[in-house]
Amino acid sequence: MAVVTIDKLTKVYDRGHAPAADNVSLDIADGEFMVLLGPSGCGKTTTLRMVAGLESITSGTVSIDGRVVNQVPAKDRDIAMVFQSYALYPHMSVKDNLAFGLKRRSVERAEIERRVANVAGILGLAEFLSRKPHALSGGQRQRVALGRAIVRDPKVFLFDEPLSNLDAALRVSTRGEISALHRRLGATMIYVTHDQVEAMTMGTRICIMNGGRVAQVGPPLDVYRRPANTFVASFLGNPPMTLLAAVATDRSGGRCLKVGDSEIELPPGRCPPLRPGSQVTFGIRPEHVAQSAAANGAMIPVEAEIVRVEPLGAETIVIARLPGVEKLVFARLPGDAAFAMGERRQLFLDCGMAHVFDGDGGALGAGDT
């Protein structure tokens, strides 16, 4: 059982430079799988390393079960970490790698044997125990790294992009294994990744970071459906949400936006009445752009010039330009959608699912003004 509380955590490497982590606050509940997600250099690994005790803390606190651990050395925090590079000791056998942490903690030899055998059984490593890491495949090394964390039975597991060195197929299966492991152990886990698929599929909650700060925290689908700002909106989703500069007009009670030469009317639920002339950002996800008007919903037809067509088999990604708009619009259409580059076609925007962000990039909900 472990609750991890991160309070106003800041890390400054070089005075005069922007902090690597800036006022990061996060509560991680017992048994939760929290994913820290963000682009390279957003401070997620620095935050994780501060929780681990591998990095000094400039200001703020890290608490585990209510006890502030800022000054507690890494080895006494009862935390295990899985590294991106696996960090297996190359001169030791798999068995010694697994047992290395237990030996230091003066666990009895018989108990070490029992735990190593148990973990090797869980992870399918029993036949490799006498091998050295260099004689293992990438996936097997990854499992040894996992095993080394599990065998210690720690309060908290930390993962630092553990799948990024695996090939695509292995990544999918290992993702499933880690999720299964989380369900089985019920332990608190903090997982750092820049891969949004990992974050969406594994996390109980995800914490999106940008420029050292927390951009948004919440269950994956909530964050996807209700991004708090333009950064989250454009970071989550592939292709990303299309974000277009827009100006509010005086039509439809302040809910009509002029995007380039097109006028887009939003249903009341998507946006509060806007002052005419205010500069906002209009956002629409590719899956909410259609080739024909659906019977339900608020589909707005727009004239578009097709710039590029990417047929992927199951679906076709169409990249189009709206009249008077420089930025391109992404549309995720069915695999049989027939579009040709350069043609002018009508596309339909499902404005019931559109997003509106204010001039600072913050999301405008229906209740905001």
Added chain:
Amino acid sequence: MAIVRRSLLLIALALYTSFAAGPFVWAAMMSLRTTTEIHRNHFAFPNPAHWDKFSDAWFKSNYAVYFANSVQVVVVAVLILTVVGAMAAHCLARYKFRFNRVIYFILFSTIIFPPQITIISLFQILVQYGLYNSKLGLTLVYVAIQLPLTIYILESFFARIPADLFDAARMDGYSDWEIFWRVALPIALPAVATTVILNFILLWNEFLYAVVLITEEANRTLPLGIQRFLGDTQEDVGMIATGLMIAIIPVIVVYAFFSERLIQGMTAGAVK
């Protein structure tokens, strides 16, 4: 075509081997011949082979003492060099601290001074500290002259060990001291073996510092012992060759042990 290429390669290798091993074989042959025999014909085979020259050198020409002195001085120096050099290299490669690179540069820059520049002042220092003419003094000098190169070789290797390994060991509960002995040093063993071989051969053959800093018969090392057969007007070439053979044996043993068994065994598990 393949046969021709293979034959050419073998001929080239044979020529190179005889070029490299020729002097050694010649010295080995001379070690079993008397000086008179050698003067009569420089390149003849030892017939009869004078094996007794080895026991003469060992017992009558004080080689047992020189050999013991060399072993004592060189083994202790190499031991200190390896431990201190590895610790310093690990520290310089792994820890970020102020003046890290300055210290590294100062250590390494001492390599540029030729021994002739420092040897007189070293002599003076050893005399003042009562270390002149002592094996301890020579050992300390050997450590001092070889330490920069040792650190240089080891530092570049230690720097290549991924930092994640040290973090992993810290998470596993190990202190910095334990991490050095149980993680860093075993991984760096191939590089350590290289420095052991290098230092051992260089110091085993070292003559200049030894001849300046040691004059007492009881403290002479092997290279000085060999020099004793060189007179002002006459050279006992046969005994010099015998002395050389005795001196070479430990070098071959050290080389064979560290290069074959250790390096091959350890590089297999080293950092990829």
